Structure formats: C-alpha cells, structure tokens
Amino acid sequence: MMKISALSLCLAGLIATPALAEGDAARGEKKFEECAACHSLEKDVNNVGPSLAGLFARKAGELENFRYSPAMKRSGIVWSPQTLEAFIAEPQKAVPANRMPYAGLADAGERADISAFLAKTGK
C-alpha cells in the first residue's frame, strides 16, 4: 500500500511538471553575451546576425534590412519562447542550411533563461 501511494505521488509530480522550464531573466542576460557577439537588441541594428529587438512578435527572416539565408526565410517559424528554444538547442537541425554559425546550447535551463531575458527586453 505504501509503495503504491509513493508511486502515484511520483507520477502526479511528473504530470504536473511543465514542458518548459521557467527561465531566469538575469541569468539569461549573462548567457545572452554569447549571442550578443552577433546580435544587437536595438531595432534596425544588424550585426553578423539580425537585430533581435521585439523578437517574440516576429516571423523568421522578416527584417527587410538583413540578408537571411533562403532556409531561414522559408522556415515558417513564428518566434516564441518555444520556437526560439528549439532553434538554439540545435540550429542546424531545427532549420537545416541556415547560416547562423552557432553550434547549439545543450542546457535546457540556459535556453529558458535566454528566452526569459528576451521576453523581458523585447518590445
């Protein structure tokens, strides 16, 4: 009897766990330094990569003053914390033949932190 109730508690815990970890914007700001080598957060300021200002209201490849790869323009992605985290986990797998020279961020918690930071800064 004891064993069974312990098991069902475990299962309830698993089911209640949200699919995405809550990110921490302050940690994300620090981690974003890696991205900032190529990405500005100012509108219309492109670098090696496109500006990420207001990212979570945009479609992939939509800035007119940045030359995207055909792969990025065709990807059909609408940026949200979910799609961003999937993309930066493994950019070449998420959008094959895109031109972002970034290998990927394996740690889901760090990806969530970056999302939280961008959600906070992005208008």
Ligand code: HEC
């Ligand atoms: C070495 C440079 C570099 C680094 C580092 C880098 N990116 Fe990029 N990023 C790019 C380039 C170049 C593109 C355009 C890719 C294309 O058109 O195929 C891009 C595209 C993107 C896009 C698509 C934007 C749009 O307008 O559709 C997002 C989102 C993005 N990067 C997020 C990130 C995040 C978050 C990080 C850090 C974890 C990061 N990038 C690190 C160069 C970089």
